[in-house]
Amino acid sequence: MRLDRRTVSVSALLIALTALAGVVLYPRLPAKVAIHFSASGTPDNYVSKAVAVTLLPALMLATLCLIEVAMRADPPDDPRTGAVVTVATMALMAAVHGLVLAWNLSYPVPFDLVLLGVAVWTVAVCGYAVRREGLNLG
Known part of the structure; x- marks a missing residue:
């Protein structure tokens, strides 16, 4: 199963907006x-701003391609599962990029809330x- 056109379009839009924000x-x-x-x-890793601006959009694109391959290899029972997981993952990565940019522009980023949000x-x-796939984890 391939990701549907709408999922890929929304994901591509999120990648483009993430890249645009950096530019x-x-x-x-x-x-x-x-x-x-x-x-x-506390920051513990730094890179040049050119790398910082391009790294996460590139990782988002690679992640989208990896999800596409995974969906073909082992498609979910419900196609909506793949769509939701894909777009949610792209949105999370875009949000992380935004928070990194904000912190580097001296905006206060509450890391405890970021960690809670990711959890x-x-x-x-x-x-x-x-739930969608009806998996029994017990």
Whole structure:
């Protein structure tokens, strides 16, 4: 099963908007951009701003391609599962990119809420997939 056209279109739009945000904000970013943070919000990995702006959109595109391959190899019983998981994953990655850009532009990013949001996202998306696919995990 392939991802449907609408899912790919929405995912591509999210990738394009993520890339556009980086391009628009590029002049305002510092020469070295923090891209990874400890759980307390302390940056622990920096890259050039060119890498920071292009890395996550490129990873999003690679992830979309990987999901497409996975859907062909082991399609879900309900096609909506693949669509929701794909778009949700692209949205999460876009949000992470936005938060990284915001932090590097000196906007306050509440990392405790970011971690909580990622945890809620994980439970919601995994729970959705398990329920839609009727998986018995017991």
